[in-house]
Amino acid sequence: MSTTTWDIELHNLSGGYNQTRILKGINGSLPAGKISVILGGSGCGKSTLLRHILGLNRPMEGSIRIGGHDFFTLDKSQFRKIRRRMGVLFQDGALLGSLTLGENVGLPLAEHTKLPKETIRKIVLHKLGLVGLAEYIDYYPNELSGGMRKRAGLARAIVMDPQILLCDEPTSGLDPINAAEMDQLLLSMKKHFPSMSIIVVSHDLESLNHIADNVLVINKGQAAYCGDLEGLQNSDDPYLKQLLSRQPNNIEQPAVSLGADIQAELSNWLR
């Protein structure tokens, strides 16, 4: 099986967990060589879509085509071949706590190649250098900050020079400076690996404006927009406008009001 381009195409994709349908017929395209941002509110199905692209969950309906191949109809060895060309940065890095940073980043190389330890260490140092963590190679994940763990997770994701890099909310939980650094890192990945498809799941608008070439917006499990960033910014769709301008929904007043006696009792306790 040879794949020259690594475009990802979603055809009428429906999926979820157990019997709960979260994605409801998504169509869209995530082109190779670009940074595609999957955008949407909390709980809209972004991470679920990511798990489907990774092959961790099977679709209930529809298909995911990667490089022209229907991902879930491939036989086991072809499926694994494509899987090995993917790198993933999970939300908290998902580094193995019992291994050092160097061992974590070098794990795929140690498991899938017969490279000598010294060579693996040099490659690991190079990849950690790309994310600015070369000097922390012998540290354990619990000795690092959240931002550093994410960067280390990114180093592990790119250690096998993947064709598809998927990042699950890379800037969530980071301060503005660290978030900006993460954006810079993703842009530098695009520069270092021009043919790589970079897919970023996010709800960070600042980040979107900095890094996105292509955007897939999901609302209530359906694709609300798929196209370039400019098209999204010029869209007249009310939901997209609300999302981009951070307008809240009208939150109704609580139906059950707290009685005066309970309020008084609570105040008494809090005094």
Added chain:
Amino acid sequence: MQQQTGIQTNPVAALGRSTISFVNSLGDIFLFFLEGVRLIFSSPKQLTKIIRQMYFIGSKSLFVISLIGIFTGMVLGLQGYYTLVKFGSEGLLGAAVSLTLIRELGPVLTAIMITGRAGSSMAAEIGVMRISDQIDALDVMDINPMAYLVSPRIAASILCFPLLTALFDVIGILGGYLTGVTMLGINSGVYFYRIDTSVVMADVAGGFVKALVFGIIVSTISCYQGFNTHKRTDSVGPESVSNSTTAAVVLSCVLTLVSDYVITSFLL
């Protein structure tokens, strides 16, 4: 609808459902074990992981096994002496201590101690990895989580349990010597002579068979509970890890004792 409610509240139907669920779980655990064993031989790189696990399960358990072994032997020596002396048979103390340890207490207490020390740790570690996406990360890196996490632990347990049991037996016999000979004045030669004449190879082999089976039970149950933490219906997140760990320890101990009875009934 009424019929459905009737089925839900019918105790016989509830018992049936629980039984089916229990049998399903046992089948699931057995398949989990077979897959774990198959993957032991999946790559030469497994050897390093097995040695690492042997260090954790075996070497790091040496002290606690020795400690429990010596006191178990001492208690057996003490109790055995005061029982045997009533019949004027205190000379049989060596035989009583060694047979009790080699046939029963050695394998069972070793298994229970390692369940507490290493089994709980296996379930908790794998459980935490499950809820923090680490197992998914392995999967996505095309590293089989079963081969990486479960197989080395099962292999290491199969190798370590008999060795630790042997250590427990030897130290226990020395504990019996300490109370019987050093403290209560039984002749040293008689103590060892009785061991030599009463313990046969079948006793030792039986003890090792038990240790082997207990090793399989403890490692499989502990890894299974940790690996399937996310499937628990009674809890989620950190609480599910806690419940998986508890279930691993309780189930391992119960199945150790149940299988001990079954194996003993076949061996005798």
